Amino acid sequence: MATSVYIHIPFCKKICSYCDFCKFIYNEKWVGAYLTALRNEIKDRYMDEEINTLYIGGGTPSSLSISELKRLFNILKLFHYSPNIEFTFECNIEDINSDLLTILKEGGVNRLSIGIESFNKNNLAFMERNADFKDAKMKMKLCRNLGFNNINLDLMYALPNEKMADLKKDLNYILKLNPEHISTYSLILEPHTKAYINETSYASEELDYKMYLYICKTLDNANHYELSNFAIPGYESKHNLVYWNNEEYYGFGLGASGYIDGIRYTNTRSFKKYLLGDVVKEKELVNKTEQMKYEVILGLRKLKGINKKDFQKKYNISIHEAFDLKKLIKNKDLIEKKEYIYINPDKLYVMNEILARII
Amino acid sequence: MDKEKIRNFSIIAHIDHGKSTLADRILELTGAVSKREMKDQLLDSMDLERERGITIKLNAVKLNYKGYTINLIDTPGHVDFSYEVSRSLAACEGAILVVDASQGIEAQTLANLYLALDNDLKIIPVINKIDLPNANIPKVKQELIDVLGFREEEIILCSAKTGEGVQDILDAVIERIPSPLNLEKEKTRALIFDSYYDAYRGVVLLVKVVEGKIKVGSNIKMMATGSTYLVTELGVKTPKEELVSELKSGEVGFISASIKDISTINVGDTITTTDNEANLPLEGYKEMKPMVFSGLFPTEPNKFDDLREAIEKLKLNDAALKYEPETSEALGFGFRVGFLGLLHMDVIMSRLEREFNLNIIATSPSVVYHIYLTDGTSLIIDSPNKMPDQVKINYIEEPYILTNIISPSEYIGSIMELCQNKRGIYKSVDYLDPTRVNIHYEIPLSEIVYDFYDKLKSYTKGYASFDYELIGYKVSNLVKMDILLNGEVIDALSIIVHKDFAYSKGKSIVTKLQKLIPRQMFQIPIQASIGSKIIARENISALRKNVLAKCYGGDVSRKKKLLEAQKEGKKKMKMVGSVEVPQEAFLAILSEE
Known part of the structure; x- marks a missing residue:
């Protein structure tokens, strides 16, 4: 039983230098064929559950034309929406206009996730992206006017040669746009990306860490609910919380991943195979031990941590029996307070060290 | 015959x-x-x-x-x-x-x-x-x-x-070559010159019968341990195994006697038969004394018994191997093992790893020191941790060797420089012919134990060959140097050094440890000290970032694999106090670069 759906739209007008998601340059012919295949996949696999969260990501979903979007929303009618569904659509800031927003609104979208990433010239040049504050401000206003009151903005930091002052400016601009939600990421160089192949070097760890501290401090009015995510209380991403709560979800589309009936699966990244209906590439049957590992790896990303009672209920074993946490709690790497176990916020940025000791 | x-x-x-x-x-x-x-x-x-x-x-x-x-x-x-x-x-x-x-x-x-x-x-x-x-x-x-x-x-x-x-x-x-002496009518005495463990037959002994004879069905007795066994099989290798009914004086062959208890067998021991029992064991087989000692510890504490069993089996065909249990605060339970030299240690280490699948941490090798105390008594130690308090020590002696370094004469200069740096005392240079020399130095054995051989090879482009003999003990100005991690003395890292070289050695060790020990969640000071005096210090700065910034639905399985790989990496480390130390750090002290 899954009540969350992710749909991948693997098209972009331009490829960002650091992106390792599954994506292609937009091409009209391909989009048509893709939407047909997507429809088939959904029809094949969707088990008619009521859907609480729906997330259209990419790629760049906003790269589709109005008619393509209309077709997409038609396909989405296959799903039964719950009355208070959270329906997120990812947009590139450059693509936003009233036509797009109208169609999204009509299609039931009630949350926008807008990739801005930075306003800094050097950062934008490295990322091979565009953004302009004035333009962004105008577009945010448009969104507000058309009734979108739940908006996430993405911000990247620790880009090559970025200085602390650059981040401060960027963050300031982002705050001026008054989003309900901010996702921040320091740069990760993934293999098979242009940035990686060009042997880009990371910012120093010290600076990266200081930038992270600065972001946390600056956003301390917001709810810092996940390692990289901040929200006005009540505007946390329900969809993403499904991942971090280790709950099941559908993943449809090229290269998408899902977790259904105890199986984690990943779809093919081969366009050709996908069109031919050869959709799933990998499957992992997750047994109880592995499920509990996922629970910890994902759950401890949340600042609130893992609810011990929920853990016990879900796995019929207490988290202390399942994992040896004594030493980590004694060291104050983990904190146990009331019903929760969570990572010491001071150590969040080295959480892999802690997770590797738990699993 | x-x-x-x-x-x-x-x-x-x-x-x-x-x-x-x-x-x-x-x-x-x-x-x-x-x-x-x-x-x-x-x-x-x-x-x-x-x-x-x-x-x-x-x-x-x-x-x-x-x-x-x-x-x-x-x-x-x-x-x-x-x-x-x-x-x-x-x-x-x-x-x-x-x-x-x-x-x-x-x-x-x-x-x-x-x-x-x-x-x-x-x-x-x-x-x-x-x-x-x-x-x-x-x-x-x-x-x-x-x-x-x-x-x-x-x-x-x-x-x-x-x-x-x-x-x-x-x-x-x-x-x-003369024939072996005909001593068939004498009391039975046979020399065990090798042995190995066979899964079906137990310990198989390789022997030379020197006097008397051994037959299938004979009761044999190990003269050193007194254990007796009934011979079930005798044979020779041609090189295929060929069974025989008896081995007579002068003959060489193997004995199997359902020997399961490895500890009763010593290579070099004499076998006699109970029906024709000799009073004295054979001479002529010198017991080799180990010269280099090191602590061997399993990386995983629960592998201690496996390590014991493995060392026992290796000892079967390696009489020179000596061992006793040792406890280290840093590394837990292990063995103090004596070797004949570094190469021997190397071979044993790799056999333990390859043949017995054990992950081993070896502590820095030590030679045997003679310590003379102010109260007139003396003691012999094979580990820096057995060193008494400096104030109680009158003087210390350490073993010296005499080198045979045979090399083309063009490398005399660099070889002499190397020996000098290793506290060598020049003795002589013999010319084997106009282009080749045999260089003799007296050098403390402890200096050879470190990287002497590698250095010699690189100084001479591989042309020099090297051997040595032990010539006895000499007084040296030695001190125990401790290494502290995060303020705690790590017993497994202590070494004995010459006082004049202590400062530079201390500095090179802490620098090397700084490079070998990965950064952790807190800053770690590394110090070298003599007594309570700190002579060198470096810091390992705290780890600032080790995190998966992004983790959504599509990343989950891959991120879990990454974390599992990270966990595997941790297995190769040893928790010492609160610090994770990689295996190679314990041997860092070995080489100077």
Whole structure:
């Protein structure tokens, strides 16, 4: 039983230098064929559950034309929406206009996730992206006017040669746009990306860490609910919380991943195979031990941590029996307070060290 | 078998001078192995030689030649192990000394020859590889005459590769090497010169019967431990195993007697039979004293029993291995193990890892020190942690060696510089011929234990060969140096150093540890101290970032794999106090770079 759906739209007008998601340059012919295949996949696999969260990501979903979007929303009618569904659509800031927003609104979208990433010239040049504050401000206003009151903005930091002052400016601009939600990421160089192949070097760890501290401090009015995510209380991403709560979800589309009936699966990244209906590439049957590992790896990303009672209920074993946490709690790497176990916020940025000791 | 018609001999040589090829050729010539089989054998033994020494296959082979029984007793393993050579030689009356026609005498040629002479063996000098284009037969011949004192007519020329001269060698074995003494009617005494563990038969002993005889059904007694066993099987290797009903004086073979308790067997021990029991064990087999000691600890604490079992099994065919349990605050339960040298230690370490699948941490090797206390008493220690308080010590003595470094003369300068840096005392330089020298220095053994051999090789582009003998103890100004991680003394990292070198050594060790120990969640000071005085310090700065910034639905499985890999990496580390230390850090102290 899954009540969350992710749909991948693997098209972009331009490829960002650091992106390792599954994506292609937009091409009209391909989009048509893709939407047909997507429809088939959904029809094949969707088990008619009521859907609480729906997330259209990419790629760049906003790269589709109005008619393509209309077709997409038609396909989405296959799903039964719950009355208070959270329906997120990812947009590139450059693509936003009233036509797009109208169609999204009509299609039931009630949350926008807008990739801005930075306003800094050097950062934008490295990322091979565009953004302009004035333009962004105008577009945010448009969104507000058309009734979108739940908006996430993405911000990247620790880009090559970025200085602390650059981040401060960027963050300031982002705050001026008054989003309900901010996702921040320091740069990760993934293999098979242009940035990686060009042997880009990371910012120093010290600076990266200081930038992270600065972001946390600056956003301390917001709810810092996940390692990289901040929200006005009540505007946390329900969809993403499904991942971090280790709950099941559908993943449809090229290269998408899902977790259904105890199986984690990943779809093919081969366009050709996908069109031919050869959709799933990998499957992992997750047994109880592995499920509990996922629970910890994902759950401890949340600042609130893992609810011990929920853990016990879900796995019929207490988290202390399942994992040896004594030493980590004694060291104050983990904190146990009331019903929760969570990572010491001071150590969040080295959480892999802690997770590797738990699993 | 007529005693007059038995010959027991070994082949001794510097490494790569052609010992194994000659042995193979002899097997072929005596028809023990057909030419076709020979090739297989060669290939096998090459692999084995690398993995575990040639011991298993070729240990004591019984061959027939011109109506004689000749027992070729291989000097097993690496020729650097002079003790191994020595125990094989104890079972022989003669030895073939092989020298490479293009290389001449090397350091181990000398060392092995001296061992053979100590055992009172008849030596047959052979110049091998005469077919090589760069063979210099007259020069090498002259070296054998001038340096080793052979007569020209004694020297046999051969090419083990082509087979030329091999027959002459076998003839010389028959003519020159004496037969074993006929002592069949005496009390039974047999020398155990090797042993190994067979999963079906238990411990198998390789023996030379010196006096009396042993039969299937005999009750045998180990003279050192007093344990008795009923002989179930006797045999010889030809090199295939061939069962016999008895082994008589002068003969070499193997005994199996359902021996399960490894600890009752000592290589070098004498076997007697209860129906013809000897009073005294055989002499002539010198017990080798380990010179280098190191603590061996399993990385995973629950592997202690596995380590014990593995060391016991290795000791079966390695009499020189000595061990006792040791406890370290940092590393837990392990063993203090004595080795004959660093190479020996290396071989044991890799055998433990490869054959027994154990992850081992070795602490920095120590030699044996004599400590004289102010109260007039003295003690002997093999570990820095047994060192008494500095104020109670009157003086300390450490073992010294005398080197044989044979090298082209152009490297004299750099070799002398190296020896000087290792606290060496110059003795002499002997010219073997106008272009080759034998350099003698007295050097503290502890300096050799570190990186001397590697350095010598790099200083001389690999041309120098090296051997040494222990010459005794000398007073030295030594101190114990401790290493502190995060303010705590790590017992496993303590070493004994010369006071004049303490500062630079301390600095190089903390610098090296700083590089080897990965950053952790907190800052870690690394200090070197003598007593309470800190002489060097470095910091490992705290880890700032180790996080998966992004983790959504599509990333989950991959991120879990990353974390699992990170966890595997942690397994190779040892928790020392609150610090994770990689295995190699414990040996960091070994080399100076």
